[in-house]
Amino acid sequence: MSSGPQAQVTLAPPAPVFARRTLADRESVLGPLMLAPALVYVILLVGVPFVLAILLSFSSATAGSLDFNWVGLRNFTRLLSDPQFHRSLGNTLRFMLVSQVLVMVLAVTAAHVLDAAFVGKRLVRSLLLLPWAAPVALASMAWVWIFDSTFSVVNWTLKVLGLLPGWLYWFGEPGLATVAIITVHVWRMFPFATVIVLAGMSAIPQDIREAAVVDGAGFFRRLFHVNLPMLLPVVTVAVLFGVVFTATDFSVVWLLTRGGPYNSTHVLATLAFQRGILGANLGEGAAVALFLLPVLLVAAVVMLRLARRAEVGT
Amino acid sequence: MHDRTSRTRGAGDPNHREGVKLGMDESRKAAGAGAAQAEDVRISRREFIRKAAVATAALGMPYFYVPKYSLAQQRTLRILTWSHFVPAFDEWFDPFAQRWGRERGVQVTVDHVSFADIVPRANAEVAAQQGHDLFFFLSPPSAFEPHVLDLRDINQEAERRYGPMVPLVRKSVYNPNSRKFYGFSDNWVPDPGDYLKSVWTAVGYPNGPATWDDLIKAGNEIKRRFPEIQIPIGIGFSQDIDSNMATRAILWSFGASIQDANENVVLNSEQTIRAVEYGVRLFRECMNPAVLSWNAASNNQALNARQTAYILNSISAYRTAQDNRLPVADDIWFVPALRGPGGRWASEHVMGVWVIWRFARSPDLAKEFLLHLVDNYRDAVLASKLYNFPSFMGSVADRRVPVAEKPDAGRRWMRAAVIRDPFGSNPPDKLRVLADAEQWSTNIGHPGPANPAEGEIFDTYLIPDMFAQAATGRLSVREAVQQTHRRCVEIFRKWRQQGLVGGGRDR
Numbered sequence: 001m002s003s004g005p006q007a008q009v010t011l012a013p014p015a016p017v018f019a020r021r022t023l024a025d026r027e028s029v030l031g032p033l034m035l036a037p038a039l040v041y042v043i044l045l046v047g048v049p050f051v052l053a054i055l056l057s058f059s060s061a062t063a064g065s066l067d068f069n070w071v072g073l074r075n076f077t078r079l080l081s082d083p084q085f086h087r088s089l090g091n092t093l094r095f096m097l098v099s100q101v102l103v104m105v106l107a108v109t110a111a112h113v114l115d116a117a118f119v120g121k122r123l124v125r126s127l128l129l130l131p132w133a134a135p136v137a138l139a140s141m142a143w144v145w146i147f148d149s150t151f152s153v154v155n156w157t158l159k160v161l162g163l164l165p166g167w168l169y170w171f172g173e174p175g176l177a178t179v180a181i182i183t184v185h186v187w188r189m190f191p192f193a194t195v196i197v198l199a200g201m202s203a204i205p206q207d208i209r210e211a212a213v214v215d216g217a218g219f220f221r222r223l224f225h226v227n228l229p230m231l232l233p234v235v236t237v238a239v240l241f242g243v244v245f246t247a248t249d250f251s252v253v254w255l256l257t258r259g260g261p262y263n264s265t266h267v268l269a270t271l272a273f274q275r276g277i278l279g280a281n282l283g284e285g286a287a288v289a290l291f292l293l294p295v296l297l298v299a300a301v302v303m304l305r306l307a308r309r310a311e312v313g314t
Numbered sequence: 315m316h317d318r319t320s321r322t323r324g325a326g327d328p329n330h331r332e333g334v335k336l337g338m339d340e341s342r343k344a345a346g347a348g349a350a351q352a353e354d355v356r357i358s359r360r361e362f363i364r365k366a367a368v369a370t371a372a373l374g375m376p377y378f379y380v381p382k383y384s385l386a387q388q389r390t391l392r393i394l395t396w397s398h399f400v401p402a403f404d405e406w407f408d409p410f411a412q413r414w415g416r417e418r419g420v421q422v423t424v425d426h427v428s429f430a431d432i433v434p435r436a437n438a439e440v441a442a443q444q445g446h447d448l449f450f451f452l453s454p455p456s457a458f459e460p461h462v463l464d465l466r467d468i469n470q471e472a473e474r475r476y477g478p479m480v481p482l483v484r485k486s487v488y489n490p491n492s493r494k495f496y497g498f499s500d501n502w503v504p505d506p507g508d509y510l511k512s513v514w515t516a517v518g519y520p521n522g523p524a525t526w527d528d529l530i531k532a533g534n535e536i537k538r539r540f541p542e543i544q545i546p547i548g549i550g551f552s553q554d555i556d557s558n559m560a561t562r563a564i565l566w567s568f569g570a571s572i573q574d575a576n577e578n579v580v581l582n583s584e585q586t587i588r589a590v591e592y593g594v595r596l597f598r599e600c601m602n603p604a605v606l607s608w609n610a611a612s613n614n615q616a617l618n619a620r621q622t623a624y625i626l627n628s629i630s631a632y633r634t635a636q637d638n639r640l641p642v643a644d645d646i647w648f649v650p651a652l653r654g655p656g657g658r659w660a661s662e663h664v665m666g667v668w669v670i671w672r673f674a675r676s677p678d679l680a681k682e683f684l685l686h687l688v689d690n691y692r693d694a695v696l697a698s699k700l701y702n703f704p705s706f707m708g709s710v711a712d713r714r715v716p717v718a719e720k721p722d723a724g725r726r727w728m729r730a731a732v733i734r735d736p737f738g739s740n741p742p743d744k745l746r747v748l749a750d751a752e753q754w755s756t757n758i759g760h761p762g763p764a765n766p767a768e769g770e771i772f773d774t775y776l777i778p779d780m781f782a783q784a785a786t787g788r789l790s791v792r793e794a795v796q797q798t799h800r801r802c803v804e805i806f807r808k809w810r811q812q813g814l815v816g817g818g819r820d821r
Contacts, residue, residue, distance in 0.1 A: 024360035062812070063437045063457060149604035150544055150612070150621055167544075172603030260553045261606035262782035263775075277434050278773040280457045280766065281808075 056286035063280035075287035085288065088266040092292060094178070095253075095267060096246040099185040103242055104235065106186065107193035108228070114194070115201050132191040140184065140255035147171060147180045147256070174264035177257050181265060184252050189245065193238040200234030201227065232306075240303045247292055268292050390421045391679045394435065395450040397426045399630040399701065406697030414686055420679055429555070429610070433773060439671065447674040448683065451497070451667045452555070453772060454486040454757070454764035459496040459814055462669040466495045468681045472688050476708030477721035482757040483705040486665045486764045491577075491816045497667035498684050500691065501702035503628050504751035505559050505663035507649040510642070513540055513623040522624075522649040526567060526592060529624065529652065533600030536623050547600040548622030550608040550778065551593070551785055557608065557778035559661040560626040565589045565777065566760055569656025572771060572802055575761045577817030579806050582799035585656060590784050590791045592654075597785035606782050618642055628663040629745065633699050636738060644740050650747045651754040658754050665757065665764075666702070692727070699737045700745060703728065703752075725752075765815045767806040776801055 023030055057076070060069045079085045114125055131139065146153050147170035158164035170176045204227065212226045228235070250269035253259065259266035259274060266274070268288055276285015357365070393411060398404050408424050415422030427435055429452055439445030440461050455462075469487065473479060479487075480502065487497040509522040517535040519528060529547055536546040550557035565571060568589035574580045597605070604612075614631035616622040618640055625631065635643035651660035670680045687694065691709035695702050704710050707728070708720025715723045732745040739745060759768040771777065780798040783789040789797065799821070809815040 022360060024358070024363050030363075060808075062808075063440065149607045150616055151619070167602070169603035169607070171607030172605070177607070257607065258553050258609070260782075261603070262551075262779045262786070262788065263553070273434075274774055277437050279770045280437075280773070281770070 053286045053290055056282050057290050059283045061282040061286075063277065063282055071283065075284050076291070078284070079287055079291065084263055084266065085271065085291075087264065088268050088271040088288070089291065091178070091265060092247055092267040092269075095182055095185060096243055099182050099189065099246050100239055100242045102182070102186045103190045103193050104239060106190045107197050107238065108223075108231075108235075110190070110194040111197035111201055112223075112227075114198055128191045128194060130191070131187050132189075132195075136188065136251045137255060139188065140252055143180070143184050143187075144256060171257050172261055174261060177261065177265045181253055181256055184256060185246055185249070188252070189242050193242060196234055196238040196241075197231060200231045203234075204230050233308075236303050236306055240300060243299060243303075244296060247296055388419065388421050389676060389679060390423070391415065391448065391676050391683060392423045392425070392446040393448045393450075393680075393683075394425045394427065394446040395448075396429050396432060396452060398698065399429075399628070400633055400698050403694070403698040403701070406693065410687075410690070410693075411683070414683060418679075418682075420676075422683075443673045445671065445673075447670060447676045448680040449669050449671065451669065452664050454665055454667055454759075454769060455497060455669055456489060456764050456814065457766035457769050457809075458669060459489060459492065459494060459766070461672055462496050463672060463674070463677055464494045464496070465498045465670065465681070468498055468684055469495045471685060472498075472706050472709070475685075475717065476688065476706040476711070476724070477717060479705050480703075480707060480752060482662060482752075482755060483665070485757040485759065485762075486662075487667055488763070489765065489814065490763055491765075491814065497669050499665065499667045499705040500684070500687050500694070501664070501666040501698075501705055502662045502755070503664035503666075503701055504703060504748055504755050505563070505626055505628060505651075505660045506747055506751065507624060507652065508617055508627050508629075508631055508646055509624045509649060510617070510620065510645050511647040512645050513543070516540075522647060523652055524649065525653045526564065526596075530592075530596055530599055533596070533624075537600060540623070543621060543623055545601055545604055545616060545622040546624075547596060548605065548613045548616050548625040549596065549601065550605050550613060551597065551601075551782040552606055552608040552612075552778055553775040554609050554612075554778075556610055556613055556625075556627060556663075557605075558772055558775060559663060561593070561777045561781050562758070562760075563626065563651060563660045564593055564654070564781075566659035566661075566756065567652060567654030567656055568592065569654075571761060572768060572777070573759060573762045573765075573806070573817065576819075577762045577765060577767075577806070577815055579799065579802050579817070579820035581802050582795055582821055586795050586799075587791055588655070590781060590795055593781040594785045594791060597781075603786075606786070617646065626660070629699075629701055629748070633701065633737070647744060648747045650750060659756055659760065660754055661760075662755050662757060666705075695728070695731070696736070700731055700735065700748070703748075762817075765809065766812075767802075767809040767815045770805050770809070771802055 023033070055068070058070060058072060060071045060074075061067065110128065114121065114128070145151065149169040149172045152168065152170055154170070155164060155168050158168075168176055170180045208226060208230075209222070212222045217225065247267075248269060249267070250273060253265060253267050253270045254273065257265045259270045263271075268291055272285045272289035274285075275281045275288055276283075279285070391411075395407070398407075404426060411422045411424050414420070425446065432451055435445075436449060436451070436455065436458060439449070440458065465487075469479070478484075479499070483499045483502055486502075487499050488495050507522065511520070511522070513536055514520065514522050514532060517532050517539060519532050523529050523532060533547040536543060540546070549560045551561065565586060568585050570581070570583055570585035570589045572579065572581050604616075613622065613625040613627055614634060617625050617627075617631050618635050618638075620642055629648070632643060632646045632648075635646060651658045668680075668684055670677050674680060688704075688706055688709045691704045691706070695704060695710055704724060706721075707724035708715075708717070709724060710727050711720040711723035712727070729749040732748040733743045735742050735745050758764050758772055762768075776798050780794045783797075784791045784794040803820045806815055806817070806820060810818060
């Protein structure tokens with residue numbers, strides 16, 4: 001009992017009653033104030049455009065006009081009967097699913113390779129990140145040349161090797177254009193996923209791995225029964241990122257094919273740009289852009305719950 | 315821990331006054347030897363906030379203070395234009411604008427964007443209701459009519475100085491429904507056929523094709539005799555500006571069009587069916603799927619790499635070959651628009667239209683600058699290496715010529731320039747076909763005026779897509795035409811509701 005007041009006197013002498021409290025002392029003000037710039041930034045650059053897009057999707061707004069005519073769900077109902085929209089929606093889902101499956105297979109494989117000890121491992125890890133770090137516009141320009149229908153370096157190489165009897169018109173045929181787009185998506189996304197999986201692997205307790213080895217579990221048994229279950233939360237996060245990035249990506253498709261040939265490779269983002277900005281049909285463009293939002297929201301919630309459950313389970 | 319401790323300290327705390335931030339642990343450390351030295355480099359929260367505030371204010375000051383001051387002192391003109399396909403033009407234009415500004419005490423800013431970024435940028439400026447004073451488009455910007463000033467005054471002034479503007483130009487800057495000049499054009503660009511003379515000579519056409527029929531006949535022969543040429547005929551059916559021009563040229567030459575002269579949609583016609591059938595034949599016999607994926611540069615690259623023997627383009631592909639001293643330059647020759655059953659038509663390759671936004675801060679300066687630009691258009695034509703053709707032909711006439719004679723004098727000067735190309739053509743009269751370009755060139759929207767509906771159809775590539783879908787067999791010719799017609803009708807209806815498009819008796 002007696003030590004309390006003594007300690008108070010020694011460690012924290014009471015401030016004089018006239019002491020002026022400045023902003024730096026008032027955390028209830030300082031905290032929000034320090035957060036404000038980031039908050040304003042997000043509200044102005046994400047929140048406002050987002051709300052504006054929702055409002056536009058219920059209007060017949062056109063570029064070159066600031067008039068706002070409420071049309072209810074007309075833009076959405078019109079889209080539901082638009083074959084080009086159906087195709088774009090299908091492409092968005094197809095590109096997303098196929099690329100994510102490939103990304104995860106490649107990422108888990110690469111993570112296991114990079115987890116092993118070998119000479120030059122650090123260099124390989126750094127190089128692996130290059131596709132992720134490279135500006136997408138720059139990278140896509142390189143891929144445009146790699147897959148150019150007339151001058152494709154892939155074609156020329158295959159020709160020289162005697163492996164290509166005809167010619168592959170990468171961007172001129174919908175199937176090949178799809179392959180090209182998915183290739184670039186995978187190339188971009190898999191380094192990021194690899195890094196995440198690598199981080200997850202380093203978090204797996206060494207004794208569990210060693211116990212599996214001692215118990216005589218082979219590589220695939222360890223992979224499917226030890227590593228992957230324990231990696232599930234982190235893999236889910238990587239997939240979630242990948243899904244969101246791929247489903248909302250505009251630049252890869254636009255820079256590679258601009259939605260061609262004959263609108264066959266449009267995704268929702270590029271169709272929205274074509275209809276809303278180039279075609280001056282802002283209302284319809286906004287409706288296209290927002291169409292996937294509920295789907296992505298549900299996917300995100302489900303995946304985060306899965307990840308949480310897996311985490312709790314571990 | 316840190317936070318709680320900080321709250322309990324007041325200004326009277328000696329440690330606080332000294333700018334040393336201490337927590338409980340740090341208090342203990344402070345008692346230790348050498349701790350004071352380590353803590354000298356730390357700053358208190360107060361000090362940090364004060365310094366950060368000062369730094370922010372110092373960095374932000376110019377944005378809030380200096381512009382206001384300078385705006386009060388000097389008038390400004392902000393110009394946005396494209397990065398010209400002939401780079402030499404920009405090297406002339408930017409100093410030209412700066413010189414004009416210096417002479418008038420005007421601070422001129424010229425920003426260049428890629429041609430593909432023009433429309434998105436315009437949309438952004440309209441949405442923000444701020445941006446440049448003068449904005450340049452490559453095709454008639456009729457959709458932006460509500461947001462631009464009526465430029466009747468400077469169009470009339472230019473006509474007063476130099477005589478009437480070229481008819482296809484008038485159709486691209488004037489809306490007959492609203493009776494508004496929504497733009498001011500200084501230039502348009504012809505779209506001739508570019509062909510490899512050696513190849514066409516070898517297949518019996520030394521002067522290149524004259525009709526659309528020639529294109530298929532010779533294309534087949536080129537395919538047979540020159541297997542190294544991947545794409546005998548290089549006409550894009552893609553989502554790009556050149557494909558837009560080329561497919562319209564086919565439509566018009568077969569007597570078809572999207573709209574009639576009164577802005578009624580007439581695409582669904584037997585003429586269109588025949589035009590698309592022709593496109594299907596051309597694609598299957600003389601082209602390959604590469605043309606479905608072309609961008610604006612692809613046909614230039616293919617021609618300069620001798621991977622195609624004919625393209626529809628301006629002279630920029632040729633000028634690029636010259637600038638890069640490619641041997642192919644001497645082999646590139648030109649033909650006028652090809653003749654079809656419905657006549658001989660080519661779209662203008664570029665329709666350069668300036669607009670002045672309603673929200674422009676210096677509209678008068680912008681108008682003054684545009685007239686100054688037209689006053690010096692002979693220099694502009696030469697700076698573009700004969701790529702730009704004047705919208706007011708009289709503007710390139712000799713200054714001493716009376717106004718009434720200026721248009722003819724200007725046309726004579728253009729003819730002389732293209733017949734004796736001062737930019738190293740071999741032979742010098744290689745560009746001769748451009749002398750008559752006005753006769754076979756027409757505007758987007760032909761035979762009617764340019765309007766926002768035509769603009770939307772242009773910018774969403776409906777016509778090249780119609781050809782591509784039929785050519786690849788994805789739709790039958792009739793289905794492709796009908797589907798495109800329906801979409802065109804929808805678009806026209808939408809713009810009619812805004813009062814910007816006439817007609818209403820769609821087929």
